[in-house]
Amino acid sequence: xxxxxxxxxxxxxxxxxxxxxxxxxxxxxxxxxxxxxxxxxxxxxxxxxxxxxxxxxxxxxxxxxxxxxxxxxxxxxxxxxxxxxxxxxxxxxxxxxxxxxxxxxxxxxxxxxxxxxxxxxxxxxxxxxxxxxxxxxxxxxxxxxxxxxxxxxxxxxxxxxxxxxxxxxxxxxxxxxxxxxxxxxxxxxxxxxxxxxxxxxxxxxxxxxxxxxxxxxxxxxxxxxxxxxxxxxxxxxxxxxxxxxxxxxxxxxxxxxxxxxxxxxxxxxxxxxxxxxxxxxxxxxxxxxxxxxxxxxxxxxxxxxxxxxxxxxxxxxxxxxxxxxxxxxxxxxxxxxxxxxxxxxxxxxxxxxxxxxxxxxxxxxxxxxxxxxxxxxxxxxxx
Amino acid sequence: xxxxxxxxxxxxxxxxxxxxxxxxxxxxxxxxxxxxxxxxxxxxxxxxxxxxxxxxxxxxxxxxxxxxxxxxxxxxxxxxxxxxxxxxxxxxxxxxxxxxxxxxxxxxxxxxxxxxxxxxxxxxxxxxxxxxxxxxxxxxxxxxxxxxxxxxxxxxxxxxxxxxxxxxxxxxxxxxxxxxxxxxxxxxxxxxxxxxxxxxxxxxxxxxxxxxxxxxxxxxxxxxxxxxxxxxxxxxxxxxxxxxxxxxxxxxxxxxxxxxxxxxxxxxxxxxxxxxxxxxxxxxxxxxxxxxxxxxxxxxxxxxxxxxxxxxxxxxxxxxxxxxxxxxxxxxxxxxxxxxxxxxxxxxxxxxxxxxxxxxxxxxxxxxxxxxxxxxxxxxxxxxxxxxxxxxxxxxxxxxxxxxxxxxxxxxxxxxxxxxxxxxxxxxxxxxxxxxxxxxxxxxxxxxxxxxxxxxxxxxxxxxxxxxxxxxxxxxxxxxxxxxxxxxxxxxxxxxxxxxxxxxxxxxxxxxxxxxxxxxxxxxxxxxxxxxxxxxxxxxxxxxxxxxxxxxxxxxxxxxxxxxxxxxxxxxxxxxxxxxxxxxxxxxxxxxxxxxxxxx
Numbered sequence: 001x002x003x004x005x006x007x008x009x010x011x012x013x014x015x016x017x018x019x020x021x022x023x024x025x026x027x028x029x030x031x032x033x034x035x036x037x038x039x040x041x042x043x044x045x046x047x048x049x050x051x052x053x054x055x056x057x058x059x060x061x062x063x064x065x066x067x068x069x070x071x072x073x074x075x076x077x078x079x080x081x082x083x084x085x086x087x088x089x090x091x092x093x094x095x096x097x098x099x100x101x102x103x104x105x106x107x108x109x110x111x112x113x114x115x116x117x118x119x120x121x122x123x124x125x126x127x128x129x130x131x132x133x134x135x136x137x138x139x140x141x142x143x144x145x146x147x148x149x150x151x152x153x154x155x156x157x158x159x160x161x162x163x164x165x166x167x168x169x170x171x172x173x174x175x176x177x178x179x180x181x182x183x184x185x186x187x188x189x190x191x192x193x194x195x196x197x198x199x200x201x202x203x204x205x206x207x208x209x210x211x212x213x214x215x216x217x218x219x220x221x222x223x224x225x226x227x228x229x230x231x232x233x234x235x236x237x238x239x240x241x242x243x244x245x246x247x248x249x250x251x252x253x254x255x256x257x258x259x260x261x262x263x264x265x266x267x268x269x270x271x272x273x274x275x276x277x278x279x280x281x282x283x284x285x286x287x288x289x290x291x292x293x294x295x296x297x298x299x300x301x302x303x304x305x306x307x308x309x310x311x312x313x314x315x316x317x318x319x320x321x322x323x324x325x326x327x328x329x330x331x332x333x334x335x336x337x338x339x340x341x342x343x344x345x346x347x348x349x350x351x352x353x354x355x356x357x358x359x360x361x362x363x364x365x366x367x368x369x370x371x372x373x374x375x376x377x378x379x380x381x382x383x
Numbered sequence: 384x385x386x387x388x389x390x391x392x393x394x395x396x397x398x399x400x401x402x403x404x405x406x407x408x409x410x411x412x413x414x415x416x417x418x419x420x421x422x423x424x425x426x427x428x429x430x431x432x433x434x435x436x437x438x439x440x441x442x443x444x445x446x447x448x449x450x451x452x453x454x455x456x457x458x459x460x461x462x463x464x465x466x467x468x469x470x471x472x473x474x475x476x477x478x479x480x481x482x483x484x485x486x487x488x489x490x491x492x493x494x495x496x497x498x499x500x501x502x503x504x505x506x507x508x509x510x511x512x513x514x515x516x517x518x519x520x521x522x523x524x525x526x527x528x529x530x531x532x533x534x535x536x537x538x539x540x541x542x543x544x545x546x547x548x549x550x551x552x553x554x555x556x557x558x559x560x561x562x563x564x565x566x567x568x569x570x571x572x573x574x575x576x577x578x579x580x581x582x583x584x585x586x587x588x589x590x591x592x593x594x595x596x597x598x599x600x601x602x603x604x605x606x607x608x609x610x611x612x613x614x615x616x617x618x619x620x621x622x623x624x625x626x627x628x629x630x631x632x633x634x635x636x637x638x639x640x641x642x643x644x645x646x647x648x649x650x651x652x653x654x655x656x657x658x659x660x661x662x663x664x665x666x667x668x669x670x671x672x673x674x675x676x677x678x679x680x681x682x683x684x685x686x687x688x689x690x691x692x693x694x695x696x697x698x699x700x701x702x703x704x705x706x707x708x709x710x711x712x713x714x715x716x717x718x719x720x721x722x723x724x725x726x727x728x729x730x731x732x733x734x735x736x737x738x739x740x741x742x743x744x745x746x747x748x749x750x751x752x753x754x755x756x757x758x759x760x761x762x763x764x765x766x767x768x769x770x771x772x773x774x775x776x777x778x779x780x781x782x783x784x785x786x787x788x789x790x791x792x793x794x795x796x797x798x799x800x801x802x803x804x805x806x807x808x809x810x811x812x813x814x815x816x817x818x819x820x821x822x823x824x825x826x827x828x829x830x831x832x833x834x835x836x837x838x839x840x841x842x843x844x845x846x847x848x849x850x851x852x853x854x855x856x857x858x859x860x861x862x863x864x865x866x867x868x869x870x871x872x873x874x875x876x877x878x879x880x881x882x883x884x885x886x887x888x889x890x891x892x893x894x895x896x897x898x899x900x901x902x903x904x905x906x907x908x909x910x911x912x913x914x915x916x917x918x919x920x921x922x923x924x925x926x927x928x929x930x931x932x933x934x935x936x937x938x939x940x941x942x943x944x945x946x947x948x949x950x951x952x953x954x955x956x957x958x959x960x961x962x963x964x965x966x967x968x969x970x971x972x973x974x975x976x977x978x979x980x981x982x983x
Contacts, residue, residue: 020494024483031482221478221539224442225495226468380463382444 017227021235028209029239038205039247043197047251050189051259061144062088064098064107068115073127073159077113080155086147102134109133109144121159187261191347192316194251195339196307198274201244202281203288203306204299210236210289211298223380233374237282244278255347265346269356273346276363277339281306283370284335290377310336338362389456391547391579392418392441397450399436410436411447412602418581418595423573425593425610426583429692429895430866432599434583435475438551441581442472455546468496471545475552477536481525485516488524488539496543510538513568528768530561537568548572550582554589555893558766558936559923559964560971566592587685587896588964596684598691605691610684617682617690619661620645623653628674632907632928639904641669646689648900649927651960652947657686685896692897732757732884732915733778738787740773747773749938750787755917755931760910762932763919764967770938771919772812775888778917779809792884805833808882812889814873818862822853822872825861826879833880847875867898874905885909887918891925903928923964934970941970 029035063081067074081089090107092098098110112130121127131148135141213219222232252270255261284306292298312318313327314336320328331337338359345352399411410433418424426434439445441454443463452459454466472478479488489510493503511517514534519527524535533553540548548569554562566589572578582593590596591610598605598613606613624647626634635654639647644667646657656677658667666677733755740748748770755761763771776782777789780796789795794803816825826844835843848854851871856864861872870890877885887906891899899922907928910916918929926932926946934941934949942949946963953961953969961969 014497016497017495020491023494024480024487024491027487028480028482216481217474217476218478218480220439220444220474220476221472222495223444224467224470224472224474225492226464226497227495228464380443381446382439 013228014231018231018235021227021232022238025209025236025239029243035205035209035243039201039243040250042200043247043251044254046193046197047190047254047258050193051186051254054185054189059086060088061086061109061140061147062090062107063109063111063144063148064090064092064101066092066095066098066110066112067117068113069117071118073118073121074113076159077117077152077155080151084147084151087151099132102132105134108140109148111148121156127156186259187348188344189317190255190259190261191343192314192340194248194255194343195277195314195336196310196316197251198244198248198278198339199281199306199310199336201247202240202278203285204302205243206236206240206282206285207288207292207298207302208295209240210286211292211295214293215295220382223382227380229375229378229380233286233378236286240282240285241278244281245274248274248278261347263347264350266351269351270343270346273339273342273356273360273363276360276367277335277342280335280363280367280370283367283374286374287370287377290374306336309334313337314340316340335363335366338366389420390417390453391420391455392416392581393453395451397440397447397452399440399445399447409602411440413450414602414604415450416597416604416607418579418597420579421573421577422594423569423580423582423592425590425596426581426599427585427587427590427596427688428599428605429897430893431601433602434599435551436602437599438472438549438581438583442470442549443467468543469545470547470549471540471543472549473536473540473551473553475555477532479524479532479536479539482523484521484523485527485535486520488535489542492539492542498543506542506544510541513571514538515564528561529766530557530564533557533561533565534568537565541572544576545578548578548580548582550580552583552585554584554586558769558921558971559967561766562586562589563968585893585895587683587688590688591684598688600692613687614682614684617657617686619663619679620658620690621680621682621686622656622658622662622667622677623650623680624656624669624675624677625653626672626675629672632911634672634675636904636907636911637672638669643667645693646686646900651927651950651962655680655683655686657682657690688896689900730756732792733761733917734788734790735774735778736788738774738777738789739785740770740777740782741785746938748777751933751935751938751940752787753933753940753943755915757915758910758913759930760906760916760918760928762926762929763917763935764921764923764926764932765919765935765941766921768937769935771935772888773938774935775886775917775919779807779886780804805880806883808877808880808885810873810877810885810887810890812892814869816861816869816873816876819860821858821860822848822864823857825872825876829876830879835880843879843881847879851875866894867901870894870898870902874902878909883914885914885916885918887916889919889921891920891922899925923967924962926963934967936971936974941967941974 065078078089081087092101095112101107102110110132117127129152131145133141133145256263285302288298288301292301313331313334320331342356342359345355394414394416397411397414400407400409428434436445440447440452441459443459443466446460455469457466459466489507511520516531516534524532527535537553553565569580573580584590593610595607596610596613597607624634624638629637631649631654635647635649638644638654638656643659644656645659648655669675731754736752737750738748739750751774763774765771773782777784778791780799783797792803792806796804817828820828826847830840830843851874853872853875856868861869891902906916929946931945933943950961950963950966953966958965
């Protein structure tokens with residue numbers, strides 16, 4: 001009789017139990033349209049939205065020109081703007097009319113060329129202009145201002161050359177933009193977005209599926225089987241890891257082929273660092289799931305602690321260096337920050353080892369912390 | 384490892400408490416017990432008695448605060464995993480993955496129990512044939528009926544042959560036919576594989592089928608004995624009464640007020656009486672009831688249950704005798720405005736004519752017709768998924784009918800005016816209360832929602848607090864109330880505006896026998912005062928409280944009539960007094976046969 005009940009090696013790690021959970025979890029993913037949507041449809045939507053819809057560049061900015069005494073010099077100055085992709089110049093007869101247009105937001109900036117524009121130009125080689133920019137959108141205003149000034153300098157340099165005079169301004173800025181020479185915001189938004197997408201899949205989806213087991217009462221039944229905690233956790237991690245990496249590959253492919261974002265680093269580095277980041281996200285997700293038992297709360301918490309920080313505090317859109325110091329310290333807690341740094345540099349700059357290594361080290365540290373916390377917090381009981 | 388001859392479960396001085404935000408609950412209070420191997424042990428008791436907690440403790444899901452617990456000779460604190468590899472556990476919600484198929488669910492549990500793949504086929508075959516699930520292996524568990532889910536849950540718990548099977552209320556909400564099949568499976572496993580079974584149940588007739596019964600109450604064990612021993616204590620205390628002059632309900636109300644009567648209950652055609660003390664000589668006498676015929680009867684297990692709990696008065700959950708009697712005394716003012724009804728000309732208050740409800744290509748209700756008279760208690764009976772709730776929602780106007788006609792007091796409630804709706808009281812399934820409002824706030828809200836104001840509102844709230852004895856919990860959030868109290872509060876809320884017609888959807892689901900009894904006493908009072916009551920239930924024995932009823936299965940009518948009529952249809956030599964449950968099973972079987980004959 002006893003032989004019949006003699007139990008196999010129940011106390012050791014069992015590949016069969018792990019396999020069972022992995023298979024169960026995979027089947028559930030395949031049958032649940034919402035996980036597929038989060039892993040594959042959402043990245044595509046987000047990428048299209050950010051790739052095409054959101055642009056932080058100044059392009060075809062409407063600006064108004066008020067030329068008090070038109071002559072060949074002003075003509076050639078304005079034509080510089082006409083030939084630039086960045087501006088759409090428009091002429092106004094009086095300053096008053098131009099100001100009205102600015103107030104009505106028909107134009108974004110006013111460039112006034114005073115009647116001594118040509119005289120100054122001829123006598124000193126330096127012809128000042130008056131620039132009025134709508135400062136409501138500070139970012140756009142700064143960019144516009146910068147572009148206008150650089151065109152102005154370019155034009156003056158050209159004029160000096162034509163007249164064979166040395167340029168009189170003390171410093172000549174000779175601009176060269178590195179890494180993203182076309183200054184396309186898409187080139188750094190799209191790689192950063194990949195970090196956000198992976199956070200969504202890794203943290204939010206994982207947190208919700210564990211909470212779902214609590215809600216549906218299946219957790220109770222699972223916990224009473226001889227399954228090991230590590231088997232259970234690994235069984236959850238593996239399918240979602242694959243799902244998350246799938247989402248990552250899809251996003252990278254879209255960035256490269258759809259949005260023509262240059263890829264200058266090595267794919268191996270990208271893959272390895274993605275693995276680390278994915279593990280950190282999964283760790284965060286599982287950790288959330290150990291402290292909440294309802295899908296609703298799990299969803300809210302993961303949006304609050306993973307998705308939003310990845311969006312706002314990762315340096316994906318907003319530059320961390322220009323944040324107040326307190327917020328800057330806070331960003332050290334955001335795993336996405338490290339991955340955004342890695343992925344932006346792999347895409348745009350190549351393998352910059354100091355960046356890659358330090359950030360990978362942070363990711364390793366964070367994932368270790370999360371997994372230690374998970375193992376400490378979760379136990380095979382209902383309390 | 385062979386502990387067959389000894390106790391398979393051994394608890395010594397086990398205590399366990401939970402800390403809630405407001406209070407701390409002593410779920411298990413210094414419990415010691417032994418459960419013998421090789422038999423079925425039943426665990427019964429009112430809600431909140433600690434049954435589920437005890438089972439979770441035995442399966443290693445909860446840790447005791449103090450005491451020692453041994454399962455299969457192993458300490459639950461030291462060897463939970465080893466114990467878990469030798470037990471099968473089915474939680475209340477079966478623990479199935481609804482998005483996996485029957486086969487995939489079984490595979491998962493086989494994997495989790497480390498059963499080698501080559502040893503599975505035979506086991507699967509046995510379990511599938513036992514549960515008659517073989518044709519459905521590719522079906523998603525979520526698409527199974529309640530009874531099939533329950534059988535699958537049991538099969539999953541049995542995939543790895545367990546030495547101890549722990550089942551937490553495995554039969555709740557399941558139809559009688561599936562319930563019978565479940566018992567067949569358990570008995571077969573008991574004989575063929577010599578397992579031991581510990582199961583909790585809310586059905587006391589199931590406790591009677593166990594070898595040993597543990598009655599728990601407020602975290603303590605009131606008694607552990609065989610069901611026969613329980614019943615023996617009730618020897619010479621139970622009688623059947625019957626009067627030609629009074630209706631059953633009236634007689635029941637009268638008898639329960641008599642001195643010396645512990646409990647009076649409608650039992651098929653008679654009133655089942657439980658006396659407070661043993662009657663050593665002759666029969667109990669009740670002088671002022673005319674034409675009363677009394678004869679002794681065999682005690683039911685339930686009588687012992689009620690007697691034990693009533694003599695252990697529990698201020699929180701159970702109705703004590705005085706409370707029950709007070710209920711009858713105040714019954715006259717339960718609903719004073721019934722005279723308004725008399726002006727109503729039509730005899731039938733509710734008319735349902737060939738009603739159909741489709742969801743996509745699924746027919747939840749197919750062509751049901753019935754009529755309900757004023758002052759009648761009309762029951763809708765059937766297992767979960769029979770279409771009761773859908774029909775109910777159409778009656779309340781919450782769901783439009785796909786076809787057919789539904790009329791309540793001459794109106795279709797879907798389009799009726801607020802004044803017509805004000806005549807209706809509705810108590811939803813699971814007592815839809817605002818869980819984070821107190822009793823007082825809930826009553827305030829519902830009375831206001833029904834348009835009560837000022838002095839009238841105050842009076843009705845006071846009435847509800849007195850009548851339903853809610854005053855003690857006045858400021859408690861309804862979420863923290865014992866289930867019996869939630870039910871009372873929901874009932875009170877539905878009665879705030881003194882409706883003429885009451886819709887009660889599964890009012891007794893999940894509520895223990897004591898609270899169920901109390902509920903039916905109140906409902907009877909309402910019906911006596913002229914209120915029309917439409918009630919759904921999956922407890923077959925509750926059918927006897929109805930004047931007439933319809934039994935539904937798979938959206939169609941199995942039978943309509945008075946409980947007596949229906950039962951008498953299946954009188955036979957072997958079963959001269961069929962119960963409502965026998966009747967239901969017979970009805971289902973006749974229908975299946977008819978269908979087979981047609982197909983042949």
